Amino acid sequence: MIGSRLLLFPLLLISLAGLALSQDPLVNSNVRPRPLILQPATELQKLDNEEVELRCTSWRVAVEANNLGPWKTIPEECVGYVRDYMNGKGYSSDLETVSNEAGSYARSVELSGDGKDVWIFDIDDTLLSNVPYYREHSYGLEIFDQVEFDKWVDKAMAPAIEASLKLYEEVIGLGFKVFLLTGRGEKKRSVTEENLVNAGFRVWDRLILRASEDHGKMATAYKSEKRSEMVKEGYRILGNSGDQWSDLLGSAMSFRSFKLPNPMYYIP
Numbered sequence: 001m002i003g004s005r006l007l008l009f010p011l012l013l014i015s016l017a018g019l020a021l022s023q024d025p026l027v028n029s030n031v032r033p034r035p036l037i038l039q040p041a042t043e044l045q046k047l048d049n050e051e052v053e054l055r056c057t058s059w060r061v062a063v064e065a066n067n068l069g070p071w072k073t074i075p076e077e078c079v080g081y082v083r084d085y086m087n088g089k090g091y092s093s094d095l096e097t098v099s100n101e102a103g104s105y106a107r108s109v110e111l112s113g114d115g116k117d118v119w120i121f122d123i124d125d126t127l128l129s130n131v132p133y134y135r136e137h138s139y140g141l142e143i144f145d146q147v148e149f150d151k152w153v154d155k156a157m158a159p160a161i162e163a164s165l166k167l168y169e170e171v172i173g174l175g176f177k178v179f180l181l182t183g184r185g186e187k188k189r190s191v192t193e194e195n196l197v198n199a200g201f202r203v204w205d206r207l208i209l210r211a212s213e214d215h216g217k218m219a220t221a222y223k224s225e226k227r228s229e230m231v232k233e234g235y236r237i238l239g240n241s242g243d244q245w246s247d248l249l250g251s252a253m254s255f256r257s258f259k260l261p262n263p264m265y266y267i268p
């Protein structure tokens, strides 16, 4: 009888220690009561990867749904995830979905015929892809560097986002006026025009860049002001495509807005 009590005491200590360990989520999966089966290292690695994939997917969905507060860099653990998303089928499939939906809406609109029906496009990562730049800058893990980014813009080498080029051509064909509204400054007008034409965007009705008095304005405020000016001129903004919520929200919003995916950076 005494012997069995002596045996119970160390067992109780072991189970209490196990309970304490189980409070730590990182070791939790290894201390749950279950048959003791040794998992191969590769399987444990796979579980970790699945966990990262799951968490980074949730983070990306929160980005796209505009549920996150202003953020400066992507989560460190998500660099590989964002790289794979941007270079794999996910990004292009998401872009095509947005473009197709926007196209079917554009076709459904009855235009007035007075030349006042407008579709607005943002430029960076909406018409032109900066993925080649971000490939060299950890897909948004590095804090944004304006000087380095300007060097990239000056090369005028950004390729077209093909799904957006298709939509662009379609809305022009349907008779929309196309206004390009970008956060780039006036100093970048000629390289921007050069890049657009090289990438296949050959015609537009307006190209609006930040004038000197617009510098320092938040993107949402600047773009809202520009849209308000269009409305005052009698234009009807029927469609707006942008990779940032700040391209789309604010005042004088478009009748329909189309948010392109972008998990690499956030512009307020």
Ligand SMILES: [Mg+2]
Binding pocket: 122, 123, 124, 125, 126, 242, 243, 244
């Ligand atoms: Mg953009």
